[in-house]
Amino acid sequence: MNIAIVGTGYVGLVSGTCFAEMGVNVTCVDVNEEKIHSLLNGQIPIYEPGLDEMVLRNYQEGRLKFTTDLASCLDDVDIVFSAVGTPPDEDGSADLQYVLMVARTFGQYINKYTILVTKSTVPVGTAKKVKEVIKEELSKRGIDIPFDVASNPEFLKEGAAIKDFMSPDRVVVGVESDKAKELMSKLYRPFLLNNFRVIFTDIPSAEMIKYAANSMLATRISFMNDIANLCELVGADVNMVRKGIGSDSRIGSKFLYPGCGYGGSCFPKDVKALIKTAEKNGYSMGVLKAVEEVNENQKYVLFNKLYRYYNGELNGKAIALWGLAFKPETDDMREATALVTIKQLLDAGCIIKVYDPVAMNECKRKIGEAVIYATDMYDAVLDADALLILTEWKQFRLPSWGVVGKSMKKCLVIDGRNIYDAEEMKGNGFEYYCIGK
Incomplete structure (x- = not known):
């Protein structure tokens, strides 16, 4: 099976390399010529344990390729993953300019049925915008080529990304046609054979799952930080409290460790984006606003x-x-x-x-x-x-x-x-x- 992944940042490079490890022929695409040149010379632009060796092995065995030109490989692939950045805008919402840029290029150059799958973390409703952009480009060309869009959010933890990809808790795939589901099932067949959970949903639900998951984890962290700060004032020991509530099977022990605040590329950005999505739809995420405030104070x-x-x-x-x-x-x-x-x-x-x-x-x-x-x-x-x-x-x-x-x-x-x-x-x-x- 042949696929392309646009974006060789953390998500794109890890995903592309792991797909290649599973036997898929992968072309990784990035507009950054310097980054592609480095990859072609065996230099990995991100730090992730075990990634260097896996990239080199799959490149040498011909399953992993790198290019700056998406158009040059579209005729040879069945699925294109969009794994470009969605940095927070000034108002906290996700900046979709790179996602829509990929969609525009996709619409300008596809010549056969292909699926464009959003791997980046994007707000609910993004697939609809992506679809409109593709249709617009096809209309400019005066042709009607069938295509599908899908959502396949990533759940990779930095520092354990390869394990997370190869042995996932779950794989979430949002589709809107049987044909797209069939092709995505074929891609993820190795995971199905290993009895990993591949969950098919509608596209808006898939888009929401990633934000909801990260926001829940951020909520648990801020909750424990709030509890920890109160423990200091009343003379309790938060480690004992954590063990006590974590032993409740309804709660569990994960992400109940207090500290000096969460950071990274996911939790802060995703919490802000979900708050902004709610505001755009006339709703206020009171809990998440408090989560964000506690974390900043921490x-x-x-x-x-x-x-x-x-x-x-x-x-x-x-x-x-x-x-x-x-x-x-x-x-x-x-x-x-x-x-x-x-x-x-x-x-x-x-x-x-x-x-x-x-x-x-x-x-x-x-x-x-x-x-x-x-x-x-x-x-x-x-x-x-x-x-x-x-x-x-x-x-x-x-x-x-x-x-x-x-x-x-x-x-x-x-x-x-x-x-x-x-x-x-x-x-x-x-x-x-x-x-x-």
């Missing part, structure tokens, strides 16, 4: 704890940060708490030294030389007045506290991810503060 928690500890006298203080990415196993710093914390510390006159296993270059790209970049986690804490934990990388979980303690000017740790034991930290000679205790 990104100030670590700084506020540090500020209170030093009674506001932070000018000239040396602060070490462990972790920059919004989560482990990625270099993604979009909407990361680290960016908010760094700005607060700089405004307060602090000297900041940072370390992250993979996100250092991304941090330099975003903020330049505003901070000092450490060579390793121990270099970061040298002569520090405090250590702030922002990302729960595995290598941060069991550091040599003896080395850390001797290196720091003040043995103060403020843990934004609750990865250490308070009694153990006290026994190692540290003053320790975390979330919700």
Whole structure:
């Protein structure tokens, strides 16, 4: 089977490579010539564990190709996936210009029945707009070529994307014709054979499922952060509370970990977009507005704890940060708490030294030389007045506290991810503060 995937960002490249791994012939398309040139030379533009080897193997075996020209491959493919970016507009709604651009090119150059599948996260009603654009382009050409549109939202977690694609919780496919369902079933047959759930729905429901899923997860995180902040005020331990409510089978334990706020490319953008979709339809998403407000406030928690500890006298203080990415196993710093914390510390006159296993270059790209970049986690804490934990990388979980303690000017740790034991930290000679205790 031959398919094309437009967009070689996170979703497009991972999806295309995994489809190739399943035996599909995939052409990945991107208008960015530099990115395509890099891919043709074996350079992967994103960080995702295991992706480099898989891209190289499938490229060498001829199942994975790269081009800047969608028109050149349309005659050879049955399905085109649109995996281009949908960044938030100024008002929080999803910017669909790239999605509609793909639809326009599709309508300008198809010569046989083909399906255009939206893989990007898009608001409900986008498929209708895509269909109108394609029809408009076909009308300009004066021809009537049959086509279908479909929705196939992605549920890939950064850092575990290959596993998520190859062994999915579920695959959601929104279609509006039997022919489209038949072709999409053929594409996903390997998953059906392995008894993974492939759920076929109407297109608007498929579009809504992705937003609803991410918004629910964001809601659980903000709810626990709210509970954690109250626990601190009343003397409760949020870890005990989390275990207590997580043992309820109706609730479960996933995404009940308090911290210093969620970030990344999905949760913040999708919550905003769903709020905006509701507003455009005359409805107010009260719960999600509160979720967003709690999360924005939570990104100030670590700084506020540090500020209170030093009674506001932070000018000239040396602060070490462990972790920059919004989560482990990625270099993604979009909407990361680290960016908010760094700005607060700089405004307060602090000297900041940072370390992250993979996100250092991304941090330099975003903020330049505003901070000092450490060579390793121990270099970061040298002569520090405090250590702030922002990302729960595995290598941060069991550091040599003896080395850390001797290196720091003040043995103060403020843990934004609750990865250490308070009694153990006290026994190692540290003053320790975390979330919700």
